Amino acid sequence: QVQLKESGPGLVQPSQTLSLTCTVSGFSLMDYSVHWVRQPPGKGLEWMGRMKYDGDTYYNSALKSRLSISRDTSKSQVFLKMNSLQTEDTAIYYCTLITTDYWGQGVMVTVSS
Amino acid sequence: DIQMTQSPASLSASLGETVSIECLASEDIYNNLAWYQQKPGKSPQLLIYYASSLQDGVPSRFSGSGSGTQYSLKINSLESEDAATYFCLQDSEYPNTFGAGTKLELK
Numbered sequence: 264q265v266q267l268k269e270s271g272p273g274l275v276q277p278s279q280t281l282s283l284t285c286t287v288s289g290f291s292l293m294d295y296s297v298h299w300v301r302q303p304p305g306k307g308l309e310w311m312g313r314m315k316y317d318g319d320t321y322y323n324s325a326l327k328s329r330l331s332i333s334r335d336t337s338k339s340q341v342f343l344k345m346n347s348l349q350t351e352d353t354a355i356y357y358c359t360l361i362t363t364d365y366w367g368q369g370v371m372v373t374v375s376s
Numbered sequence: 377d378i379q380m381t382q383s384p385a386s387l388s389a390s391l392g393e394t395v396s397i398e399c400l401a402s403e404d405i406y407n408n409l410a411w412y413q414q415k416p417g418k419s420p421q422l423l424i425y426y427a428s429s430l431q432d433g434v435p436s437r438f439s440g441s442g443s444g445t446q447y448s449l450k451i452n453s454l455e456s457e458d459a460a461t462y463f464c465l466q467d468s469e470y471p472n473t474f475g476a477g478t479k480l481e482l483k
Contacts, residue, residue: 298472308412308420308463310472321470324377357419362410362467364431366419 265289267297267358267367274373275348281372285341285358292316292334297341298361299332301354302369309354313361314341348374378402378466382475390483394452397478399464401445408468411440411449413460414477420463424449456482 271283285297292314299311312322314332322330331344341358353374359366379402389395399409407427412420422431424440427447437452451458459482464475 307477308465308474310465310474313470313472323471359419361472362422362425362465364422369419 265360265365267360267365269356269358269367269370271356271370271372273371274375275352276376277349277374279348280344280346281348281352283343283356283358283370283372285343285367287339287341287358292336292339292341295360297334298359299341299343300357300359300361302357303351303354310361311343311356350374377471378405378469378473380464380466380473380475382464382478384478385476386479386481388481388483389454391454391456393454394450395454395480396451397449397462397464397480399442399447399449399475401447401466401468404444405466405468407443408466409440409442409447410465410467411438412463412465413458414463415460423462451480454482458482 266288268286275281296313296315298313300308302308312332314334320332329346334341355369355371357367357369381400383398409427411424413423414420423434423438427442428440439450462478
């Protein structure tokens with residue numbers, strides 16, 4: 264059974280770094296690509312980036328300078344790190360296999376002092 | 377980056393009616409277009425992939441069509457459970473991009 268679950272801090276201070284973990288089960292990270300998508304409260308979806316099954320990464324150009332995605336295949340985990348957070352980064356962050364029905368439940372991250 | 381222009385932004389319809397939602401891509405996306413439904417507090421759910429393929433378990437009143445740069449989602453015989461926000465997504469090239477969403481309200 265395919266599952267993805269995001270975890271991380273609910274509150275981050277402005278200018279600090281966000282670190283999120285996506286823990287997956289039911290498949291291997293070496294077989295499927297995992298994407299990160301975020302959604303500010305009451306707004307639309309923004310594709311952030313992806314960790315390809317072969318370890319390659321691709322980032323949204325608007326976030327590229329602040330964003331890093333990595334993985335630990337032995338732990339079935341994909342990591343998102345984004346620095347220099349601002350209030351506009353407040354959002355629900357999802358990890359997903361995208362164009363499938365396999366999405367995490369999302370984790371709400373609030374950027375506030 | 378490919379821009380996805382989704383319309384309308386909101387829609388109000390009655391039970392039993394048929395509605396359509398459009399997505400226009402800024403360049404040819406070769407049918408690499410998915411439609412999602414999202415209800416408040418929930419993760420998006422895939423309805424349609426590759427422009428017109430119905431995801432398993434999705435009611436047949438949902439259908440997708442289009443090609444090139446123009447795509448649409450049609451919902452026949454609206455039911456109360458269809459009240460939601462709908463998004464399109466192009467995965468033809470990176471970065472993948474979403475439409476802004478269409479909020480469907482049932483009268």
